[in-house]
Amino acid sequence: MADAPARSEPEDRQFVVALARGLEILRCFDAEHRQLGTTEIAARTGLPQPTVWRLAHTLQKLGYLVMESGADKLRLGPAAVALGGAALAGQESLDIARPRMQELADRYQAAVALGRRDGDSIVYLARCQGDSPLLMNLRVGSRIPLYRSAIGWAYLASGAGGERDLALAEAGAPGPEALQAFQDAVDLYDERGFVIHCRPQHHVNTVATAIVVQGNDRYAISCGGPASALPVEAILDEIGPALVKLAAELQPIFLLGRRYA
Structure with a gap:
């Protein structure tokens, strides 16, 4: 993964670190990595595990991530799919x-x-x-x-x-x-x-x-x-x-x- 913007531009006062980290988590998911656990996300982003837990919880509440049924894995939710569809459209x-x-x-x-x-x-x-x-x-x-x-x-x-x-x-x-x-x-x-x-x-x-x-x-x-x-x-x-x-x-x-x- 590329270095997170939150870590590369700390001097920008207009830069919202929490938002950048949340988006970095969403970027972990792609065609080859449709389901990821929080440990895998932490490894791919370099973010601390507690931070990943909090951000993933927030993204779940907003519908951008959902917990895969029967597995301790997360996948992109309807809100993320709708956002990607709007971009392609x-x-x-x-x-x-x-x-x-x-x-x-x-x-x-x-x-x-x-x-x-x-x-x-x-x-x-x-x-x-x-x-x-x-x-x-x-x-x-x-x-x-x-x-x-x-x-x-x-x-x-x-x-x-x-x-x-x-x-x-x-x-x-x-x-x-x-x-x-x-x-x-x-x-x-x-x-x-x-x-x-x-x-x-x-x-x-x-x-x-x-x-x-x-x-x-x-x-x-x-x-x-x-x-x-x-x-x-x-x-x-x-x-x-x-x-x-x-x-x-x-x-x-x-x-x-x-x-x-």
């Missing part, structure tokens, strides 16, 4: 983007996903699956590691110079191999407009690029699937350029959506 641009994403997914028998950054992750906002023998267990709401994925690398590589420098420094924290992998991705992005992430142990290749809407406002879009269907040579020659072309087609759609939001 306001993004008509996604409705226009999905058919074009699906066409690319069908063409290359791959999965095409669109996401935005949230802390140290990219959160999927839309995902389309082609007819592929390899079905990845990811869906809307899934969190993808920012520094260990094609979609994360593309988002970071598309940033301004200062943001890139910070990203490179943070990518080097796990070790020199991670730093070199990200540096190679940045170099490829500068040259070709996309990045490639290969996972030979899983026989999966993924290509990704960014959709820079305006200023620093941007999305990232990826196309991934079996290495047999998406070999590196095909990505470099055909699939990567096709993804960049799709990103260029989607950019004015998202820009128009911003202006009329």
Whole structure:
């Protein structure tokens, strides 16, 4: 999890620490972590257990969390679901983007996903699956590691110079191999407009690029699937350029959506 805003900006007098911590708890839940106990939440947020208990109790009272029947676990409640639904309903641009994403997914028998950054992750906002023998267990709401994925690398590589420098420094924290992998991705992005992430142990290749809407406002879009269907040579020659072309087609759609939001 990303560092809590409450701990990173203590000097801001307008900043409500309790609210930030409550929202941080809600962010712990995603497509892969639908049910969590308070001990797990404390570990993911770094908050003290008593604080988690009090905040979780308040969120339950307001309907944002509910206790799972027959299990000592919490899950998102109706209030949180309604809030997320309202956010997605306001993004008509996604409705226009999905058919074009699906066409690319069908063409290359791959999965095409669109996401935005949230802390140290990219959160999927839309995902389309082609007819592929390899079905990845990811869906809307899934969190993808920012520094260990094609979609994360593309988002970071598309940033301004200062943001890139910070990203490179943070990518080097796990070790020199991670730093070199990200540096190679940045170099490829500068040259070709996309990045490639290969996972030979899983026989999966993924290509990704960014959709820079305006200023620093941007999305990232990826196309991934079996290495047999998406070999590196095909990505470099055909699939990567096709993804960049799709990103260029989607950019004015998202820009128009911003202006009329």
